Amino acid sequence: MSDVSFVRKEMLPEKAPPASEVGVLGWIRHNLFSSWLNSILTLISLFFIYYVLSNILSWTFESVWNANSLSECREIMMATWGDTHGHACWGVIKDRWLQLLYGFYPPYPAHPDATWSNPPETGSWPAYFRPNLTFVLLLVAIAPVLFPKAPRKLLYVTAAYPFLLPWLMWGGSIWGPLMVAAGFVIGYIAYKLVISAVGSLTALILAIVLPLLWWLFAAGPVAGAINSAIPLGIEPVQSRDFGGFMLAILLGVVAIGVSLPIGIVLALGRQSDLLIVKYLCVGFIEFIRGVPLITLLFVASLLLNLFLPPGTNFDIILRVMIMMTLFSAAYMAEVIRGGLAALPRGQYEGADSLGLNYWQAQRLIIMPQALKISIPGIVSTFIGIFKDTTLVSIIGLFDVIGLTNGIRADTAWNGVYWELFAFIGVLFFVVCFSMSRYSMYLERKLQTGHR
Amino acid sequence: MKKSVILGVATIAGLAAGAAAAGTVDDVKARGKLNCGVATGVPGFASPDANGEWQGFDVAVCRAVAAAVLDDPSAVEFIPTTGKTRFTALASGEIDMLARNTTWTFSRDVDLKFEFVGINYYDGQGFMVPKALGVSSAKELDGATVCIQTGTTTELNLADFFRINNMSYEPVPIETNAEAQQQYLAGACDVYTTDASGLAATRATFENAGDHVILPEIISKEPLGPLVRHGDHEWGDVVRWTLNALIAAEEMGVTSANIDEMSAGTDNPEVNRLLGSEGTLGEMLGLDATWAQRAIKAGGNYGEVFAKNIGEETPIGLARGLNAQWTDGGLLYSPPFR
The missing domain is CATH 3.40.190.10 (Periplasmic binding protein-like II)
Incomplete structure (x- = not known):
């Protein structure tokens, strides 16, 4: 037997994969040109992207910033490029950006004659200090809710924020918000005092009725009395002066913040065994979901005016806030009900077997899971209601969309469209995209591997 | 916070009712x-x-x-x-x-x-047309496409005017004046009709205002x-x-x-x-x-x-x-x- 081996004994050294299979080239080959159909689609897409971008980018950047009117913009364009098409006139944004952001909110509420370009000499807060502070406090207040790493002490800010927000934005005496806050304290104390003496249901009813009585009959006079003794307040600002993107954020924050708890209660009510509670919730949800938001806004702005006694001055922004909150609460309730329905029956039974009462079970076992399931739906509702705030322009409020109309009515800017809407689009995109990214972060964080 | 405002509102309402x-x-x-x-x-x-x-x-x-x-x-x-x-x-x-x-x-x-x-x-309702159309009177607008704001009296006036003069037209319904300007400039309609003051204001914003004329006829009374x-x-x-x-x-x-x-x-x-x-x-x-x-x-x-x-x-x-x-x-x- 000769020593012939048919099998290679030593390993060949590893070779680098062919250049066409790895790196950028390989990726392109596999993903963009894997077949002739894909190649054609790639080429068409590339051409399309190039076409869109070349137009948009040149429009955006080959543009005029320093102009005081549309005609001046056009003159500059003619002088620079010899053509007025395909060039943005950002002068309108430069001229009106403050208005688009803050509406007619006075930059210095304590000095009604001062303007942005003509600030008061001394002794005043920076321009737009109050709305800016409110916004910064909003970020501080939601930080502990959104991020577990934020210091827990910030929760005090969160608790105070619902009272700080209206005070800072509308101004006036500080005693009003404080007296409203006192209502919650009264309810809490009543609950704690009574719960040991009588049943929890009586205590609960008392904890709701007492604050209501306080708010309806006592809070106003008491706040007035204290204010006349110790006047402490800031310059009030009319609701009519609210506008711009600030109004969208204000309406959005209130609708989002209030609709989530109401939605949870409604969702629980809809699943409740108590007949009246159940049908009240079902009726509310179905009614609100059955009418378009714009109808509700018209009711807020027109019908209420006719029903209320003449001369009644029921703040228009408050009316809109209530309607938007109710609207989003109805949707929120259904989203959360979906989360509740997805929970296996065993979770409820497990809670019962641990001897938890209804609220404990909801708080410790049911809701954490149901809410986690509903996160995408909840955030969608948030984003939806935030974008819906622009509908208020139809009832004559000057939100960003309403302002575009007002700005176009100025003879200097009549005829400007795309620049304004592009600016507004960017504003909304930033906020909505952040919300969407946060919800993805939250989903990843809460992922516990049930699937 | 809302309660306090409602409360304040109720108080103001009471005062206002007295004052009204x-x-x-x-x-x-x-x-x-x-x-x-x-x-x-x-x-x-x-x-x-x-x-x-x-x-x-x-x-x-x-x-x-x-x-x-x-x-x-x-x-x-x-x-x-x-x-x-x-x-x-x-x-x-x-x-x-x-x-x-x-x-x-x-x-x-x-x-x-x-x-x-x-x-x-x-005021009164008028018509604006591009000069290139070669029209000098609203009576020559037979068969034209007309941009018209829906739900306004101008829509009814337009129908009346064309009926009286035995002409036909094709309406292009639009919602706002801003939209109308865009549609008209894009050539979606031959004619834009609204109040004459509005037409003048609209025309003033055009890049080439001279290319558009406002026809002499005023077809309605808008005091x-x-x-x-x-x-x-x-x-x-x-x-x-x-x-x-x-x-x-x-x-x-x-x-x-x-x-x-x-x-x-x-x-x-x-x-x-x-x-x-x-x-x-x-x-x-x-x-x-x-x-x-x-x-x-x-x-x-x-x-x-x-x-x-x-x-x-x-x-x-x-x-x-x-x-x-x-x-x-x-x-x-x-x-x-x-």
């Missing part, structure tokens, strides 16, 4: 502010400037009334209203008067229970004027005669430049009565003697207000036309101050 019986003049004086309904934005007639100050031809009426009643042309709370919300806002008392290019019609006056106190602008609620005649009188004071001032040659000199007393007794140096007209109105002086000083007489906001020197460039004094062949005719 006293009449709008007293309400306005007690409040120290005039609540004036204006448009959310009509070029030349009402628009907020970069500082949030309202400017325009309709706005000037509000300021004149505020000056007459409150001695301060800036004591006005401008309440922007849309075509849908304007009448409810007035009927519910949210605003004291409405100065929002509103056409005076029978049903608005009688059925909706408002009182038009006068006419501050005589625009301020209005108040039925029933409060004292208040109606104040607004009516403030507007008349502006018109009469132009007729008598009282301008913001010479008003100080003329209010000292002139040879013309009617000027003296208007400006308060003679007679007791202001007292009859429930105001003081110099009410009309202040109204005129707020923005000048009618002619000055017109020239400043929509006149031929402005980008909107409207000629006086029907809105000239009756002595100049127009329709402006203030009843005598006597």
Whole structure:
């Protein structure tokens, strides 16, 4: 037997994969040109992207910033490029950006004659200090809710924020918000005092009725009395002066913040065994979901005016806030009900077997899971209601969309469209995209591997 | 927080209900502010400037009334209203008067229970076409596509006009004036029709305004004027005669430049009565003697207000036309101050 081996004994050294299979080239080959159909689609897409971008980018950047009117913009364009098409006139944004952001909110509420370009000499807060502070406090207040790493002490800010927000934005005496806050304290104390003496249901009813009585009959006079003794307040600002993107954020924050708890209660009510509670919730949800938001806004702005006694001055922004909150609460309730329905029956039974009462079970076992399931739906509702705030322009409020109309009515800017809407689009995109990214972060964080 | 506002609102409502019986003049004086309904934005007639100050031809009426009643042309709370919300806002008392290019019609006056106190602008529906179309009269528009705002009286007027002249047209329905401008410029329609003042304002924004013509035919009457609620005649009188004071001032040659000199007393007794140096007209109105002086000083007489906001020197460039004094062949005719 000769020593012939048919099998290679030593390993060949590893070779680098062919250049066409790895790196950028390989990726392109596999993903963009894997077949002739894909190649054609790639080429068409590339051409399309190039076409869109070349137009948009040149429009955006080959543009005029320093102009005081549309005609001046056009003159500059003619002088620079010899053509007025395909060039943005950002002068309108430069001229009106403050208005688009803050509406007619006075930059210095304590000095009604001062303007942005003509600030008061001394002794005043920076321009737009109050709305800016409110916004910064909003970020501080939601930080502990959104991020577990934020210091827990910030929760005090969160608790105070619902009272700080209206005070800072509308101004006036500080005693009003404080007296409203006192209502919650009264309810809490009543609950704690009574719960040991009588049943929890009586205590609960008392904890709701007492604050209501306080708010309806006592809070106003008491706040007035204290204010006349110790006047402490800031310059009030009319609701009519609210506008711009600030109004969208204000309406959005209130609708989002209030609709989530109401939605949870409604969702629980809809699943409740108590007949009246159940049908009240079902009726509310179905009614609100059955009418378009714009109808509700018209009711807020027109019908209420006719029903209320003449001369009644029921703040228009408050009316809109209530309607938007109710609207989003109805949707929120259904989203959360979906989360509740997805929970296996065993979770409820497990809670019962641990001897938890209804609220404990909801708080410790049911809701954490149901809410986690509903996160995408909840955030969608948030984003939806935030974008819906622009509908208020139809009832004559000057939100960003309403302002575009007002700005176009100025003879200097009549005829400007795309620049304004592009600016507004960017504003909304930033906020909505952040919300969407946060919800993805939250989903990843809460992922516990049930699937 | 909401409860407190509702509470405050309820208190205010109680107070206001008590005060409402006293009449709008007293309400306005007690409040120290005039609540004036204006448009959310009509070029030349009402628009907020970069500082949030309202400017325009309709706005000037509000300021004149505020000056007459409150001695301060800036004591006005401008309440922007849309075509849908304007009448409810007035009927519910949210605003004291409405100065929002509103056409005076029978049903608005009688059925909706408002009182038009006068006419501050005589408008009418017109047509705009590109010059390239080679049309010189609206009678030649047979078969044209027409951009038309839906749900307005202009839509009905258009149908009437084409029917009377036995012509056909194809409507291109649009929602807002802004959309109309875009559609018209993009060539979606041959003709754009709306009020002539609106056409002029629209045309002024075009890059090549000279390529478009406004046809001579005016096919409808659109008398625009301020209005108040039925029933409060004292208040109606104040607004009516403030507007008349502006018109009469132009007729008598009282301008913001010479008003100080003329209010000292002139040879013309009617000027003296208007400006308060003679007679007791202001007292009859429930105001003081110099009410009309202040109204005129707020923005000048009618002619000055017109020239400043929509006149031929402005980008909107409207000629006086029907809105000239009756002595100049127009329709402006203030009843005598006597």
